[in-house]
Amino acid sequence: MGSIRLEQVNKTFGDVTVIPSVxxxxxxxxxxxxxxxxxxxxxxxxxxxxxxxxxxxxxILIDGKxxxxxxxxxxxxxxxxxxxxxxxxxxxxxxIAFPLRMAKMDKAEQDRRIEQAAAVLxxxxxxxxxxxxxxxxxxxxxxxGRAIVREPAAFLFDxxxxxxxxxxxxxMRLEISELHERLKTTMVYxxxxxxEAMTMADKIVVLRAGNIEQVGSPLELYHTPRNLFxxxxxxxxxxxxxxxxxxxRYNAHTIGIRPEHIAVSADEGTWSGVVSVSEHLGSxxxxxxHDSGLAESITVRAGGEVGFRHGDRIFMTPREDxxxxxxxxxxxxx
Amino acid sequence: MATQQSRSxxxxxxxPAVVLLLGWMLVPLVMTLYFSFKQYLPLRGxxxxxxxxxNYIRFVTSSAFWPSIQATLLIVGGVLVITVGLGILxxxxxxxxxxxxxxxxxxxxxxxxxxPTVSALVWKNMFMDPVNGLLAHLWKFxxxxxxxxxxxxxxxxxxxxxxxxxxxxxxxxxxxxxxxxDTEQMEAAEMDGAPLLxxxxxxxxxxxxxxxxxxxxxxxxxxxxxxxEIFVTTQGSFGTRTLTYLIFQRVLESQNVGLGSAGGVYxxxxxxxxxxxxxxIVGKNLDA
Ligand SMILES: Nc1ncnc2c1ncn2[C@@H]1O[C@H](COP(=O)(O)OP(=O)(O)O)[C@@H](O)[C@H]1O
Ligand SMILES: [Mg+2]
Numbered sequence: 001m002g003s004i005r006l007e008q009v010n011k012t013f014g015d016v017t018v019i020p021s022v023x024x025x026x027x028x029x030x031x032x033x034x035x036x037x038x039x040x041x042x043x044x045x046x047x048x049x050x051x052x053x054x055x056x057x058x059x060i061l062i063d064g065k066x067x068x069x070x071x072x073x074x075x076x077x078x079x080x081x082x083x084x085x086x087x088x089x090x091x092x093x094x095x096i097a098f099p100l101r102m103a104k105m106d107k108a109e110q111d112r113r114i115e116q117a118a119a120v121l122x123x124x125x126x127x128x129x130x131x132x133x134x135x136x137x138x139x140x141x142x143x144x145g146r147a148i149v150r151e152p153a154a155f156l157f158d159x160x161x162x163x164x165x166x167x168x169x170x171x172m173r174l175e176i177s178e179l180h181e182r183l184k185t186t187m188v189y190x191x192x193x194x195x196e197a198m199t200m201a202d203k204i205v206v207l208r209a210g211n212i213e214q215v216g217s218p219l220e221l222y223h224t225p226r227n228l229f230x231x232x233x234x235x236x237x238x239x240x241x242x243x244x245x246x247x248x249r250y251n252a253h254t255i256g257i258r259p260e261h262i263a264v265s266a267d268e269g270t271w272s273g274v275v276s277v278s279e280h281l282g283s284x285x286x287x288x289x290h291d292s293g294l295a296e297s298i299t300v301r302a303g304g305e306v307g308f309r310h311g312d313r314i315f316m317t318p319r320e321d322x323x324x325x326x327x328x329x330x331x332x333x334x
Numbered sequence: 335m336a337t338q339q340s341r342s343x344x345x346x347x348x349x350p351a352v353v354l355l356l357g358w359m360l361v362p363l364v365m366t367l368y369f370s371f372k373q374y375l376p377l378r379g380x381x382x383x384x385x386x387x388x389n390y391i392r393f394v395t396s397s398a399f400w401p402s403i404q405a406t407l408l409i410v411g412g413v414l415v416i417t418v419g420l421g422i423l424x425x426x427x428x429x430x431x432x433x434x435x436x437x438x439x440x441x442x443x444x445x446x447x448x449x450p451t452v453s454a455l456v457w458k459n460m461f462m463d464p465v466n467g468l469l470a471h472l473w474k475f476x477x478x479x480x481x482x483x484x485x486x487x488x489x490x491x492x493x494x495x496x497x498x499x500x501x502x503x504x505x506x507x508x509x510x511x512x513x514x515x516d517t518e519q520m521e522a523a524e525m526d527g528a529p530l531l532x533x534x535x536x537x538x539x540x541x542x543x544x545x546x547x548x549x550x551x552x553x554x555x556x557x558x559x560x561x562x563e564i565f566v567t568t569q570g571s572f573g574t575r576t577l578t579y580l581i582f583q584r585v586l587e588s589q590n591v592g593l594g595s596a597g598g599v600y601x602x603x604x605x606x607x608x609x610x611x612x613x614x615i616v617g618k619n620l621d622a
Contacts, residue, residue, distance in 0.1 A: 072525045083518050146526070
């Protein structure tokens with residue numbers, strides 16, 4: 001009941017083309033994440049699906065029916081905004097009830113749904129407060145509550161966690177994932193944070209300048225990025241890119257190797273360099289290695305107990321089975 | 335204002351302004367109170383001594399008193415309803431993106447810069463004149479008998495004139511409030527299935543409540559004392575004699591300063607009653 005299909009959807013504002021042409025299938029019940037750098041058109045694409053912007057061309061199908069010209073309220077989608085967009089002068093209960101009131105649902109059913117949503121979201125004690133009296137995380141939950149009581153065909157989230165502090169963000173990320181497990185409703189989630197994308201998504205859509213660079217499961221993107229952009233965007237810390245003679249050895253213009261796929265040693269290895277900064281996280285240590293003759297800086301991940309310091313010369317050995325090769329125009333070589 | 339020294343220096347520097355303002359306010363107030371207890375007829379014998387509360391009793395028992403209160407409240411109420419209502423409408427329209435927005439906004443605000451006397455004269459002679467006025471021509475164009483605005487519907491006419499002057503003020507204040515409305519909230523409501531009218535009722539109006547309060551409070555203070563518009567149009571006849579105008583007539587036309595001063599004290603009391611009343615109703619919008 002919640003499949004969404006985009007066919008050659010494009011969008012221009014005045015003479016600026018934000019979305020050149022997008023084709024995408026979102027299956028019922030899927031958790032799809034749009035990820036990409038700021039300004040790449042993620043929000044615009046989500047708003048096109050929501051109906052808050054008109055398409056310049058192309059078709060949007062919801063449940064197989066053409067919804068391109070359907071007004072937002074009639075699409076059966078619910079959206080959670082980045083600013084939460086709660087109604088400030090209404091109590092939490094009234095906020096959550098608003099879509100139900102607008103649908104002229106009977107009072108008993110309204111109350112049942114509100115109580116249920118409040119229980120799921122831990123809001124029962126706050127139903128009579130105003131949004132202004134809540135913390136960021138609670139406001140976020142109210143916004144989600146307002147979306148779930150409608151029992152929509154799909155949820156749309158636009159960077160819902162970007163206004164929260166780091167600890168809360170991790171908590172809310174889990175809550176949203178759990179909500180998806182429980183409701184099994186289609187969710188389309190926009191973020192610029194690749195960690196959120198990797199941890200939450202069934203399917204990730206990587207966007208750059210309004211174009212889809214790659215669509216796939218988190219592990220597909222991690223293991224077989226289609227091009228340099230996706231390779232650099234997915235994974236943290238970033239993949240190391242090496243050009244020149246070392247790449248030529250592998251018959252490629254550029255080779256990419258993730259920090260976690262390089263082994264370090266004090267006395268032997270394929271490459272060598274000098275540790276410039278070492279970041280000890282306890283569980284892991286990240287070394288930023290200079291003077292390797294390969295690239296400006298190579299990032300390496302090692303275990304938490306590995307204790308090289310600034311200025312130490314170390315040796316690095318890449319795992320050749322997970323080495324990525326790219327052509328001169330940035331595409332993956334098989 | 336950290337140290338003792340800077341605090342006392344600040345006090346000394348503010349003193350002249352405070353003294354001036356106090357004098358500015360207190361001298362006329364004390365003089366009004368003083369004269370209100372006197373029989374003072376400048377052209378008929380001058381100061382005829384203390385009379386106690388005689389002036390106060392004569393002022394309220396005169397047949398003109400209650401009608402004048404009624405006229406005052408009617409004008410204030412009428413103008414408030416029109417300016418707030420149309421102000422909200424205009425603010426919403428001006429907020430829409432359109433070609434020539436800047437010029438349109440200046441045009442809307444322009445009436446506020448016209449002096450009350452001038453605008454009343456313009457309305458009286460150019461629009462409401464029963465023979466040559468534009469409205470008379472309009473009525474004739476449709477084959478109707480022109481209305482004698484200032485004598486047949488004098489109260490309505492004055493309310494129209496004053497509303498025209500104050501509409502820009504209301505619009506301006508409300509426009510700034512409309513512009514601060516969060517667009518994501520409106521979009522959220524749109525997705526929640528709220529049609530245009532519901533969005534206005536449930537989101538826009540509550541958002542504007544504080545601005546509406548400010549408009550009502552400020553306008554009431556100024557509208558209670560309107561004078562020029564009545565002076566140049568009806569001269570207080572045809573039921574348009576407000577409290578202010580009545581006081582003016584007592585002091586200057588009947589040359590009875592004592593009686594007029596007593597009226598002035600009543601005006602102060604009325605203004606305060608209205609102010610407290612308004613604060614009670616709308617004041618809660620101002621906190622939080
Ligand atoms: N209403 C608009 N008018 C003009 N340009 C817009 C509008 N909305 C977005 N854009 C432009 O479209 C591009 C993509 O915006 P957006 O979808 O918000 O990016 P993202 O959400 O990925 O950060 C940006 O360059 C932005 O300036
Ligand atoms: Mg965005």
